[in-house]
Amino acid sequence: MIVKLIEDKIQGGKEAINEIYNMGYYGRPKGNTLELTLVEAAYLLYRKKIDIELDKHILEFADFIKIASRRQPYFELKYIVYKDLRERGFYVQPSVVDFRVYPRGGHPGKTPAKSFVYVRSERIPMPLRDLIKPLNSTSNVRKQMILAIVDEESDITFYEIKKVEPKGNMEMLYPHITTDATILHDRVIVWESSSSNTLYEQGFYGKLLDLEHLQLSLVESAYLLENNIIKVHDRETGDLLNFEEFSKRASEIEPEFVGKYKVYEDLRNRHLVPKTGFKFGTHFRVYSQARPPKKIPHSENLVHTIPQDYEFALPVMSRAVRLANSVRKRMLFAVQSEKTVEYIDIGRIKM
Amino acid sequence: MIVKLIEDKIQGGKEAINEIYNMGYYGRPKGNTLELTLVEAAYLLYRKKIDIELDKHILEFADFIKIASRRQPYFELKYIVYKDLRERGFYVQPSVVDFRVYPRGGHPGKTPAKSFVYVRSERIPMPLRDLIKPLNSTSNVRKQMILAIVDEESDITFYEIKKVEPKGNMEMLYPHITTDATILHDRVIVWESSSSNTLYEQGFYGKLLDLEHLQLSLVESAYLLENNIIKVHDRETGDLLNFEEFSKRASEIEPEFVGKYKVYEDLRNRHLVPKTGFKFGTHFRVYSQARPPKKIPHSENLVHTIPQDYEFALPVMSRAVRLANSVRKRMLFAVQSEKTVEYIDIGRIKM
Incomplete structure (x- = not known):
């Protein structure tokens, strides 16, 4: 069956509607014609279901691919993903975000689409806003949002992207203490033995240096200082630092401090227990509940703080998600705006 | 027993030699005096083995820590690691790189030290040369080099650092073919069916797009072009690109292309099969041997190319190594100089 290449579209006649649309839901019927995208046509050409005519010549597969690649940005990427999905039986x-995918057993005219698939090359950094926009449109229409990343060898990794509202079960106990602490180079030490143990056991704050002394991270210290639970002294002068002074000093040590602190505070407000995620290369590992000296449970989430103008390097994102999933954790990216923190869950899925 | 704080050293007398050095190998005897570092003294003070005198006063633990923290850069970090190692029985x-550690059952005067331990904070980026220098000195004296990274909550992760010479078993088959290929946006397609299959099966080059066409990555294409196995055409003009023209174009698509290519070529020369490591967030996953359509074995190594002036962000390094080790692979960093490629293996260890 012969169809025609016209600019960046393919057009077939009534026969195409009968044989191609009605049999396999390729293309979109418009009156007596069937319109196909370049990607659909490439797949049908490879499957030897159509012949494509341009200027009264029938195109070879290689020639059509070269032409399509010139006429549509990232044509090959989209073709690779389209072919993969079709061959898996979808x-x-x-759609506006590359593809609409129907659920297994469903098809156009019978069921609504289940997922929107957004195709990217691993090579091209992805600004956060490029992700948020399709995420918002898909969640507005209650669809699943899928990111398909094509690597340099044309392997595809699928990620499901979701907004989530993490919640924990840790009661907000503010111990009725006020105790002295000192900021050394980049960590804070609580000197008094019973306060050290109370903070550690009631809130899983810090790490015991020994039986008597507690070390706190900068975000933990800022949080306890803000809540009047510790008083932080300068190690040289012994002077007390207020929250603003402490934050300023912490920001000199750790440029991302303010953003991290906002997320730390938000997680604590959600009754979660954030601890450092250094071993996983993220800002926080997060527990639903943790009460040492009882056994600390598995932490379900890793959280990495990112600003609104963040740009994902996709190999870095791939590594983060792969590591999180390999230790049975969710990888959440915490996006801080002026007032709120939003959590985006990126997880590998099999299609 | 009273010892004296003098600048950044602690001095004890004969009694100290008997009770502290002879019993636990703390400090270094010099004639009738025993010299201790601030870190050793802090640990002995915490263990209540010594009293430390300054200006005729005996110091409290907290006061000594504050003073030591002012007198020695990163005193707390070194104290945390020292205490941990001592409490594990070492x-x-x-030493010149922070600590010399004796093997289990060994001690000063009986056995040589086994390892050199280099202490860093996760917060402070580590230039590659800061790693290479102690690595060279330790391997010159045949010691193990250990990097101890202290995170913001004072947890320690130990890494063993080694130079390695990876070797594979893949025969260097250059198939006797020369076949046409086209560079599309950022990948190359081989059009001819039997060449596609030969390249894929004999060298595990590329990925089959379908039964007839092979897609190659940019580094694979450059390697096959350099060895006259493929001819690469421009998709617009059909003109042939030579190796230099192709490399130039690949570098526009992928700024790290030249470095990656050098390492790719070196790995192939070592009879290894490098494939993209995108799913692991690295440049390459590397097989000892791979002959599709036979089952592809487990890839033992991940390789990431870094320039000589590279600076490790330690949380990023932590994530890379953790992910590699979690999938039973070695994490190798390939350092390219003008002529050679050196491989540095960074692996987590338990002390």
Whole structure:
């Protein structure tokens, strides 16, 4: 069956509607014609279901691919993903975010689409806003948002992107203490033995240096200082630092301090227990509940703080998600705006 | 027993030699005096083995820590690691790279030290040369080099650092073919069916797009072009690109191309099979041997290319190594100089 290449579209006649649309839901019927995208046509050409005519010549597969690659940005990427989805038995239609995918057993005209698939190359950094926009449109229409990343060898990794509201079970106990602490180079030490143990056991704050002394991280210290539980002294002068002075000093040590602190505070407000995620290369590992000296449970989430103008390097994102998932944790990216913190869950899925 | 704080050293007398050095190998005897570092003294003070005198006053633990923290850069970090090693039963002495650690059952005067331990804070980026220098000195004296990274909550992760010479078993088959290929946006397609299959099966080059066409990554294409196995055409003009033209174009697509290519070529020369490591967030996953359509074995190594002036962000290094080790692979950093490629293996260890 012969169809025609016209600019960046393919057009077939009534026969195409009968044989191609009605049999496999390729393309979109418009009156007596069937319109196909370049990607759909490439797949049908490879499957030898159509012949594509341009200027009264029938195109070879290689020639059509070269032409399509010139006429549509990232044509090959989209073709690779389209072919993969089709060969896994999904019906696929174009959409504003590359593809609409129907659920297994469903097809156009019978069921609504289940997922929107957004295709990116691993090579091209992805600004956060490029992710948020399709995420908002898909969640507005209650669809699943899927990011398909094509690597340099044309392997595809699928990620499901979701907004989530993490919640924990840790009661907000503010111990009725006020105790002295000192900021050394980049950590804070609580000197008094019973306060050290109370903070550690009631809130899983810090780490015991020994039986008597507690070390706190900068975000933990700022949080306890803000809540009047510790008083932080300068190690040289012994002078007390207020929250603003402490934050300023912490920001000199750790440029990302303010953003991290906002997320730390938000997680604590959600009754979660954030601890450092250094071993996983993220800002926090997060527990639903933790009460040492009882056994500390598995931490379900890793949280990494990112600003609104963040740009994902996709190999770095891939590594973060892969590591999190390999230790049975969710990888959440915490986006801080002026007033709120939003959590975006990026997880590998099999299609 | 009273010892004296003098600048950044602690001095004890004969009694100290008998009770502290002879019993636990703390400090270094010099004639009738025993010299201790601030770190050793802090640990002995915490263990209540010594009293430390300054200006005729005996110091409290908290006061000594504050003073030591002012007198020695990163005193707390070194104290945390020293205390940890001692409590695991190791004898520890100072060395040019922070600590010399004796093997289990060994001690100063009986056995040589086994390892050199280099202490860093996760917060402070580590230039590659800061790692290479102690690595060279330790391997010159045939010691193990250990990097101890202290995170913001004072947890320690130990890494063993080694130079390695990876070797594979993949015969260097250059198939006797020369076949046409086209560079599309950022990948190359081989059009001819039998060449596609030969390249894939004999060298595990590329990925089959379908039964007839092979997609190659940019580094694979450059390697095959350099060895006259493929001819690469421009998709617009059909003109042939030579190796230099191709490299130039690849570098525009992928700024790290030249470095990656050098390492790719070196790995192939070592009879290894490098494939993209995107799913692990690294440049390459590397097989000892791979002959599709036979089952592809486990890839033992991940390789990431870094320039000589590279600076490790330690949380990023932590994530890379953790992920590699969690999937039973070695994490190798390939350092390219003008002529050679050196491989540094960074692996987590338990002390």
